Amino acid sequence: IDISVSSIEVGEVAEITVYVPANVTGPVTIKIDGRTITQYNTNKDGIVVFRVSGLTAGDKTVTAIYAADSHYEYNSTAREFTVYKRSSHVNASADNITVGETARINITGPAGYDGYAIVWVNGTNYTVKLTNGFGYVNITKLANGTYVINVTYMENDRFSSSYNDT
Numbered sequence: 001i002d003i004s005v006s007s008i009e010v011g012e013v014a015e016i017t018v019y020v021p022a023n024v025t026g027p028v029t030i031k032i033d034g035r036t037i038t039q040y041n042t043n044k045d046g047i048v049v050f051r052v053s054g055l056t057a058g059d060k061t062v063t064a065i066y067a068a069d070s071h072y073e074y075n076s077t078a079r080e081f082t083v084y085k086r087s088s089h090v091n092a093s094a095d096n097i098t099v100g101e102t103a104r105i106n107i108t109g110p111a112g113y114d115g116y117a118i119v120w121v122n123g124t125n126y127t128v129k130l131t132n133g134f135g136y137v138n139i140t141k142l143a144n145g146t147y148v149i150n151v152t153y154m155e156n157d158r159f160s161s162s163y164n165d166t
Helices: none
Strands: 002-005 014-019 026-032 035-039 049-053 058-066 075-084 092-095 102-110 115-121 124-130 134-140 148-151 162-165
Touching: 002 058, 002 075, 014 026, 014 058, 026 049, 035 049, 092 148, 092 162, 102 115, 115 134, 124 134, 134 148
Parallel strands: none
Antiparallel strands: 002 014, 014 049, 026 035, 026 058, 058 075, 092 102, 102 134, 115 124, 115 148, 148 162
């Protein structure tokens, strides 16, 4: 019994291929992340393909098990692979204002996902919740001048952090 699996990113489907003798008659089972998945059909070459979704980021161990039949004894093997966090991106934009007006800073992160960003302007930081990849912060009492906007998308269970300044 052997396993072939490649590392993936969060949100992708892991394709786990298990190789058993071509004439096995029993089921092939894999165990991964607390889940047990069994398939009863192998192809004519003894290949069983499992497609597993919903895996969280981190190092994973998948164990393949062949329970036994009249020709083959119980056998199992394990392989490790990694589910990587996706790369993120973050951008900030703001229109020019005059003294006394409120500056609205628009933040965009990974489209369609929620998360948080930290925005630094003029020595003060602001935490911004992003919904579906978008959020904003209003800043008041800015003196006359040009300001750099630093923004960091905060790492979460799906994305790594990223940084940008405008």
